[in-house]
Amino acid sequence: MLKTGWVQGSEKAQGARRAAVIGGGIGGLLAARVLADHFEEVLLIERDHFPEGAEHRPGVAQARHLHLLLKRGLMVVERLFPGIREDLLAAGSHQVDQGADYRILYRYGMAPDKPHDLDILTFTRPLLESTIRRHLAVQPNVRFLEGFQVAGLATGDDHARVTGVRIVPRRHAAGETEEQILQADLVVDSSGRMSAAPQWLEEIGYSAPSETEVDAFWGYGTRLYEVPAGWKADWKIFLSMNRPPYQTRAGIIEPVEGGRWLVTLAGVMHDYPPTDEEGYLAFARSLASQEVYRAISQAKPVSKIIGYRRLSNRLRHYEQLSRLPQGFVLVGDSVCSVNPVYGLGMTLTSLTVEHLETSLLASRGGRDLDPLTFQKAIGKLVMGPFAMTTGEDLRWPATQGGEITLKVKVMHWYLDQVIRLIPDSPEVYLAFQKVNHMLEAPESLFRPATLFRVLKQALTPAKAPKPLAAPAAAPAAVEPRASAVSLRR
Ligand SMILES: Cc1cc2nc3c(=O)[nH]c(=O)nc-3n(C[C@H](O)[C@H](O)[C@H](O)COP(=O)(O)OP(=O)(O)OC[C@H]3O[C@@H](n4cnc5c(N)ncnc54)[C@H](O)[C@@H]3O)c2cc1C
Incomplete structure (x- = not known):
């Protein structure tokens, strides 16, 4: 692993294809593995220095909190890194x-x-990340570039294609910029929730995406x-x-x-x-x-x-942009970051990387990859989970953003009925958990076995769920709801 200092071998080898991944969190590590099958060289650029073992690092402050990985x-993760379960259990x-x-x-x-x-x-979370890192490090064509921050995208004169990234060492003397361009044929942004990609796009003449936050x-x-x-x-x-x-x-x-x-x-x-x-x-x-x-x-x-406390749901609508430069795509939290209470984030991130894998296979290793088509598919992929987490958050009267539509009301009612059935029905519980673990689509809860029980319960007035009374003094922070927040247009 490269530790500090100037990037050696930053020039691409003649005729070799290189991919650059921005961020060495969960999405970046998985993306690097997937890209390694299609590019001669994969550079994983991370602003932190990776610790040797399962220790914390500043770039993923959330890692100190409980991280459940859904099935x-x-x-x-197991498919991309065979044997990882055994290693995690051994650790x-x-x-x-x-x-x-x-x-x-x-x-x-x-x-x-x-x-x-x-x-x-x-x-x-540090144990998960460090174990994945160890598995990734054996890929001969993956290089970890630690302690370098991506500061922007590099393009040709017409800005039609991203040709690499601008990087600066994380620690440099005041007044020194020491910026360097790393060339790449494909740049994948996986720099997480605080990704600066909207600004990077604006800097090269593209629009920033609008955002929905709940x-x-x-x-x-x-x-x-x-x-x-x-x-x-x-x-x-x-x-x-x-x-x-x-x-x-x-x-x-x-x-x-x-x-x-x-x-x-x-x-x-x-x-x-x-x-x-x-x-x-x-x-x-x-x-x-x-x-x-x-x-x-x-x-x-x-x-x-x-x-x-930074736990809102936030979706950046790259799928709604009218144009994106060639050679640049985004995965993981940089596109969609959901309230972690529902435990979906890493799983959703891994699914966006799976889509990258499929897209690489379908586009001659990324040569014909159309970024807009890619982001539209990612938008579609994250839309259901985003609707689920925001829908659940809309049950709370103080929630800001989003809208309680008729569909949300119906989902609230139906899911409430399902949750009511759980204590007495192992079958309904299993069906519910399969959705929770993203093994089944939410629509599977409308299959006859669950639907029948829901309707039967709903038609039995004595078993209707008891509404919770409002507390005598409502939590101080319960303020009137505001409608959808779109932060950028
Ligand atoms: C409190 C909390 C608890 C959570 N609990 C769960 C849970 O139980 N289950 C679950 O599945 N998910 C959980 N999540 C969500 C999960 O952490 C994220 O969904 C997941 O980490 C997203 O992966 P990512 O690769 O997109 O971003 P990250 O894992 O955040 O990685 C981004 C990486 O990019 C690096 N980086 C950023 N900018 C730059 C730059 N300019 N140049 C170079 N490197 C850069 C960062 O240092 C970091 O290493 C939780 C989140 C929070 C906040």
Whole structure:
């Protein structure tokens, strides 16, 4: 791996095709693997220096918080990096059966305790990333360029095609620019939620995409604990859900490598978990279930409590642009970043990379890749999950952005009925989890087996869900809703 200093061998070899990936997070690592099958050289450009092992780095501040990889995402990662499951397990990851080991208190009761064939691996995000990095590093044509920040796109005189990226060393003396151009035949932006691609496009004469943002004002508070010796429970992961529209608090505990628990408490509508000892424990005790509190009140904390508040859903509409330069595409959070409470982000990112893989195969290794067609397909791919996460966030009265359309109201009603069925129906629970893990489309919940149960329940008035009363004093932050926020036009 290149560490610091000036980029050696920055010139492309004569006749060789090179791809450049911006960002070495989950999307960038997967994209580099996929590109390695089609390009003589793949440069993975990351502003951070990668740590040797499963340690944190500044570029992915979210990595300190609980990161569940859904089954569909795990399948993509395992396909691209065979043997990674074994490596994660050997490093201390836990395999969890969604039905038998993952206990969830939904708003109408506990999920059934019955094994599924849906398995999950638990790990800290740094362990996942470092394990993927190790697998990627054996690709002979992938080079990691660490400590360099992409500052813009390079083009020819007519700006019709991106010909590379402008990079600067992350640490350089004041006043020195030390900018360098790295040539590439294809540039893939995977620089995450804070991607500067809209500005980069404007700088070379293109329009920035419009954005849709929907924010229910969620906040996380996360801490690691040592699992107490002799600890016994009927769960490996426990999740206590909140209940819209007014019961704002949720919490989850999972085992991770190193004999530790990773605990994330979450609150919506500005009800942020405190980051002081006493407040954190009190928040845990106020959840609908006492289980997370019971566990952590007996355990030794082994980290600080870390807060996080940038959790809105944000979609950049590259698919609506009328033109994009050739040789430049975007994947992952740089296009669509969803509220992580639903655990979709890495899986969605991996699906955008899968689309890159398919597109490379269909375009002679990217030679005929049309960026607009590509982004339209990505827009289509992320639209359903984005509608799902924003739809759920729209249940909270303080949510800003988005619109409660008739379709959203119907989905709210129907999903509420499904969630009500969960405690008494392992079949409905499995169907629901298959959608949750992105193995089935949401429409699968309208198949006769579930639809029939929903209708039967809805027509039985005695079993109608009890509405939650508004709290005597509504959370201070409940402000009137604003309609769709489009930040850029
Ligand atoms: C608090 C929180 C909890 C989450 N929990 C979950 C979860 O449980 N499950 C789940 O699936 N998802 C979760 N997510 C979402 C998940 O983190 C993202 O969806 C995922 O990381 C997106 O991958 P990415 O590669 O697009 O971006 P990232 O993983 O964020 O990577 C972007 C990379 O680009 C680098 N970079 C940025 N700009 C530049 C530049 N100009 N030049 C060079 N490098 C650059 C950054 O340093 C970083 O390494 C969570 C997110 C948050 C905020």
